[in-house]
Amino acid sequence: MTGVLSLLPEGRPGLLAAPADGSSYRAAGGRTPLTGPGRLLDRIAAAGLRGRGGAGFPAAVKLRAVRDAGGRPVVVANGEEGEPGSVKDRWLLRHRPHVVLDGLRLAASVTGAARGYVYLSDEQAEQAVRRALAERPADVPVEVVRTEHTYVAGEETAVVRRIDGGPALPTAKPPRPFERGVGGAPTLVANVETLARVALIHAWPDEAAGIAGAHLVTLSGAAGAALVEAPAGTHLKVLADLRGHGRAEAVLLGGLFGGLHGAGWRDLPLGHDGPAAGGAPGCGALHFLHPEDCPVAVTTEAVTYLAAQSxxxxxVCVSGTGALARTLTAVARGAASDDASAHLLRWSSQLPGRGACGLLDAAARTVATLLAHFPDRVDAHRGSPCRACALPLPHDGRRFAVRVP
Ligand code: SF4
Incomplete structure (x- = not known):
């Protein structure tokens, strides 16, 4: 059972507490006319809003780049959530479609876009968005584009390729979508939480910094799951305690993208300005590893899932993720050669940055952090598996999956 909890201070506008239907949202201050697109852009920049799809790029820089690229831009609300442990984007589209569409409308005004798209794979989310559009048509034509659900379908070049009628697969960069995107036009591909925060900043400008700093976080692990909205700087210990994860010995940060964090994870602060050790929240998914979970087993499941999703x-991605997954599986089974750790270490430092998208980096980072934080646990598998690794280790990501609340 996935719960929904807000840790925002009393009275601060948030996404979990935002009105669910269009008329209540308007009555509360949403969807007001935009009189100064430049002023809103300055406000977003001053508040420090960063993208919530994973990379954490400054939202104002991306908006400005699309606006200044010339021609008639296109804006895309990207609700395709590839990380198996994240539910925030589907929850937003299912339960707060008006706020996301308001953010899309504002992004279109700021960039001068002629049309917009909502890109998703979730059927319930599609129905909610279509209902919201029928209730209150957008200021620019908006089309809903459905894609298949894969780890890479939400990558920005895959989004453009799919909307243009091709497969939802990444392409080489450059050009990036802000230079040449949908139909060749400069295109803003923005995560739906980012757009929803733009809408809240417009409606409550005095609260801009708090709105921009807050995060939607999906918690998961053996003790239970939850979708939480928390202010920037919240320590991971506070989030863990909400669902009984306080005994966890490690956490996978940012879905499968931010790596494994061992001792000291409790003091990591939520936010993009956290320590280099890993404060960056990525898509905001946290998977806690309890003492009965084996870090080798969890990493093996994560990497074999990524290899299957390549x-x-x-x-380099096919051979790299395949080699990482095969070697890790051998380690987990207690059947690896003596130089397996040395191979894993070398590959995890050589592979990042060599694929067209971030999947290969995610696999390499997860392995590198396993070796860095749990060398003794890896060594303990020499010759025979531990109890957890003797069980089947599925490669369909089911360990990390969370039901949308
Ligand atoms: S890095 Fe892997 S997943 Fe990404 S585009 Fe290349 S083959 Fe596909």
Whole structure:
């Protein structure tokens, strides 16, 4: 059972507490006319809003780049959530579609876009968005585009390729979508939480910094799951305690993207300005590893899942994720050669940055952090598996999956 909890200070506007239907949202201050697109852009920049799809790029810089690229831009609300442990984007589209569409409308005004898209794979989210559009049509034509649900379908170049009628697979960069995107036009591909925060900043400008700093976080692990909205700087210990994860010995940060964090994870602060050790929240998914979970087993499941999700377009990704997954599986089974750790270490430092998208980096980072934080646990598998690793280790990501509340 997934719960929904807000840790925002009393009275601060948030996404979990935002009105669910269009008329209540308007009555509360949403969807007001935009008189100064430049002023809103300055406000977003001053508040320090960063993208919530994973990379954490400054939202104002991306908006400005699309606006200044010339031509008639396109804006896309990206609700395709590839991380198996994240539910925030589907929850937003299912339960707060008006706020996301308000953010899309504002992004279109700021960039001068002629049309917009909502990109998703979730059927309930699609129905909610279509109902919201029928209730109150957008200021620019908005089309809903459905895609298949894969780890890479929400990557920004895959989004453009799919909307243009192709497969939802990443392409090489440059050009990036802000230079040449949908139909060749400069295109803003923005995560739906980012757009929803733009809408809240417009409606409650005095609260802009708090709105921009807050995060939607999906918690998961053996003790239970939850969708939480928390202010920037919240320590991971506070989030863990909400669902009984306080005994966890490690956490996977940012879905499968931010790596494994061992001792000291409790003091990591939520936010993009956290320590280099890993304060960056990525898509905001946290998977806690309890003492009965084996870090080798969890990493093996994560990497074999990523290998299975490879779009198989880049040779280095096919061979790299395959080698990582095979070697890790051998380690987990207690059947690896003596130089397995040395191979894993070398590959995890050589592979990042060599694929067309972030999947290969995610696999390499997860392995590198396992070796860095749990060398003794890896060594303990020499010759025989631990109890957890002797069980089947599925490669469909089911360990990390969370039901949308
Ligand atoms: S890095 Fe992997 S998943 Fe990404 S585009 Fe290349 S083959 Fe596909």
């Amino acid at each position: 779009a198989r377009q880049c040779g």
